[in-house]
Amino acid sequence: MTSTNTLLRAVVWPGFLRSAWPWRGLAYTATTALASGLLWLVLCGPLAPLVLAVEVLRTTGARSGQEAPLRWTGSYVLVAAVLGLVGVGLLVLVGPRLALVVAAVERWRLRLADDGPTSSRRRGSLYTDPATWRAVAYLLLLAVVAPVWLGVLALAGLLVVSTPFAVYHRAVGMAATGSAVGRAAWGLALIPVVLYLASAFGGAHAALARLLLCGEPDPAAAELVEVTRSRARLADAFDAERHRIERDLHDVAQQRLVSLTMQLGLARLDLPDDSPAAVAVASAHEHAKALMVELRDLIRGISPRTLRELGLRAAVEELAAGSPLPVRVDADPGRYTPAVETVALAAVSEALANAVKHAAATEVTVTARRSGDLVTVQVRDDGRGGADPSRGSGITGLADRAAAAGGRLLISSPPGGPTILRVELPCAS
């Protein structure tokens, strides 16, 4: 399904009656009736002077044919004119504002009949924004057109609802049995018709509501979304590539190196301790052992396996264990998307490295918390502070990665410390 689902589209589906849409249609229709009724109640305020004015004019017209004096007629017309002006003034003042309030409520109600996004944008002042006048048009639709189709629907609904009573009446009233059965069948057959009718009318109303109340999408906003997505794709592609390199290094280079080191270890056993070969092999063996450690650290820097397999908390704890500083870790155990976990861990890694290299810190605290749809990772050290994001590429690179993942990076590092680095990343549940 490429386009979003709406009530009007659902009506023509073959499986319409088996879906939830008829009920959504009924709910939308029922709430439309309620909204229309309430609207009329509110409209009584500004409409009352107008109705009064018309009434005054009517009585004046009726009397003018009789013996009423002319000055009476003149004052009646004046009263009617004042009333009319008050009514029109009230309508102009209240109408647009009322229309916007109704529009907000109706956009919210539209979710019953429409799965698409229901947003609106304001441009200019109340009276110059086209959205205001579209909302006024919708007000008229809800006040004038909606009662018409609601009336038709109410008639059909009444036929269905009255079926049990009518059948009972005919059966008890000793009328022909055929007619009671016929009435029952007719009432039953009308149920789907009413459901279809309610959904079709409701759907058409909802479609008009969407047209009038939900402004056309901003093309600039759409482009921005596309740019953000493309940046996120790029970041994902980098992560995938790092992952591949890590796997290749692990599967090939690391295994071979372990094997080679083991062979050198075995070779040492067979060489007499005082032979020149023994010294050379021993040296090669030590080099190979050191290389194993270096290669493992290198691979871990490229793509942390612990992060992928066990999640952010385990990976942060591993980083903390490897740090020469005492690091307190206080993290939620949850898992997030790979992009979020990668950026979060990169931030912790960078902050820990800075705490050691530049800040001369003696203690670091790492917290990772989730609240709602946001993960907040914070690293705080007690070092000398004064970190300048523009100086090194580490922090700016991190900020770029955070932005590509839809989040942001904040840093506070006054001279004298403490330095606090915080990354906030979105994580849809």
Next chain:
Amino acid sequence: MRVVIAEDSVLLREGLVGLLSRFGFDVVAAVGDAAALVTAVGETTPDLVVTDVRMPPGFTDEGLRAAVALRATHPGLAVVALSQYVQHSYASELLGSGQGRAIGYLLKDRVADVAEFADMLRRVAAGGTVVDPEVVRQLMLRGRDPLDHLSPREREVLALIAEGHSNAAIARILVLTEAGVGKHIGSLLAKLHLPVNDDTNRRVLAVLTYLRGQQ
């Protein structure tokens, strides 16, 4: 001693077979994945299993899963798991099986020191507990307050206990008398409020539990 080896890298697997044969182990099967490991153990009833943690098809912790399962179905089977990295949760899970008897968790790096590696395998096969020194080092790094009260010598002894060495072995490594080692052990266990115990395995577990609780 009958050994089954499970390691998916052919090169390393052949290397391990050569190494173990060289040190007098009887390698009865060498397989490349976890399912084959379970089958091989069922068929050959070995004394010791040496398995890679990460193996096909998922390349995550298949070897570890198989090892834990085998410990449940074959009580007393000695298992040494080899890992490329220190992963504390894996180490904890493995050491928790079978009350920590006849179990080892080692980095693959240990293979390089061939004689020492063979010695560690023998210790595990004899019912001992062997934890990689790197795991112990990382756990001790996380340690807080009570660890600070230990003397440097006591910290050395604590690390060796956690690696599964007996009093006699610790005395040999640190060039002390066995009575001296006993004194250090009594003192450090008291400082950490751990039960004084002569059973090496239970002492190892107590120390590991203590260190893990420090994180």
